[in-house]
Amino acid sequence: MTHAYRLLSNGQLLDLPATLPVLDPATEEEIARVPECTAELLDATVQAAQAAFPAWRDTPFGQRAERLVALAARIKEHADELALLITREQGRPLPMAKAEVMTTVHWLRGTAQLALPMSERTDAQGVRWATRRVPLGVVAAIAPWNFPLTLAAMKLGPALLAGNTLILKPSPFTPLATLRLGELAADLFPAGVLNVLAGGDALGPMLTEHPGIAKVGFTGSTATGRRVMASAAPTLKHLTLELGGNDAAVVLPDADPVKTARKLFMGAFLNSGQVCIAAKRIYVHESIYDRFADAFAETAKAAKMGPGTQDGVMIGPVQNRPQYERVKALIEDCRASGHRFLAGGEVPSGPGYFIAPTVVDNPPEDSRIVQEEPFGPVVPLLRYASVDEAVQRANASEYGLGASVWSSDVEAARAVAARLETGTVWINSVHLLDPQVPFAGRKQSGLGVENGVEGLLEYTAVQTFVG
């Protein structure tokens, strides 16, 4: 790739030496280098964002919303280019990368339709009490590598709409589409309102410690989320943390085993399983377990694996080497523990971080593959005897992000859903999110809310006027 990627700081696209290599996970070849933000550039960017804050805060809400819509239009104009960048740096098949770009467009538009609540009343003594929501200042948005653009938009949209200024940081593994978004957005916002800075492992902690930053919107692993919280404590920053998950799918005895298996295959293996809300533990009632397992394994074996740029590919590579090694180690642990593979289990020799979709047959509940979040193309199928038992096992997790219930009786499924301790429960689906509906993790899956009015409020403080 010959494009010279630039950082966006204070309205300027900076031509800096490109030092951070970006690899194609399908080939392990370097496809680009990007500049790395230094501590000095971060200080200057925070100062610019602080300087831009009062005017942006005082810009009418509707005009800020209109800027988000303009950004959505700009992204849509460049959808094919951005999708190819996502496929090259992230690994996902091109049609699914295009879907992420269009989801990002949809998210910015949907966010722009939200409104901030205000309340006002005059009490019996004639005192007027009025409460409004005000922006916080400079926000740092830190994104992971699995859905670089959409997860950035989930922070960028509400932060800017509420009147904050923003510094967006992509993962060092996937900076290209995000830096390109910065280039496309440079003329759409006043200088300093939207800044996009890439960097290596040092940049995240520099942002979370920085005294000039008022709020961190973070998506990533639970382990990193804890570090973010600790490093934000001395300056008492506001935090939204969207973290890991180990979502259970509970397939009730009356579900159609074949249809459900085919749907849940995508629920588990979309983006090679690198989805925070992927189905990661699939509990199937013993009366339909064998038929479900056969259909699920058959679908896994038929899924074409290869580079995301190739036609018909369903399973791309794992995104990066550390994650590839982690998933391989989990598969090795299954083998060493004597668990049976219904599909996959082999890892082709490179190049590329490819792992065939791997299905594990009813491993013990305390095995690593059940207890840990694999975040890769491997999933355990788990046999259960009673619904109470399935609910108990689904809830026995340190995570509480999402879950799904599968049944031909929607009311029965809803009754089971109500007993699951997660932020979202889907009935006969997974992965569905909406920019206007709150999404939040419970337990170790996070803190705070993204999306919807509740998500917007996370980028504000309360201000009350009395009298």
Ligand code: NAD
């Ligand atoms: P990660 O935690 O390794 O990195 C996420 C981001 O944090 C990256 O930009 C990284 O550079 C930055 N970072 C790393 N260390 C930091 C530190 N000490 N301080 C500040 N920033 C730091 O996560 P990942 O491997 O990129 O993403 C995978 C994880 O993200 C999985 O656990 C997945 O479940 C989770 N995830 C959660 C959601 C959700 O909405 N809950 C969505 C997608 C992914």
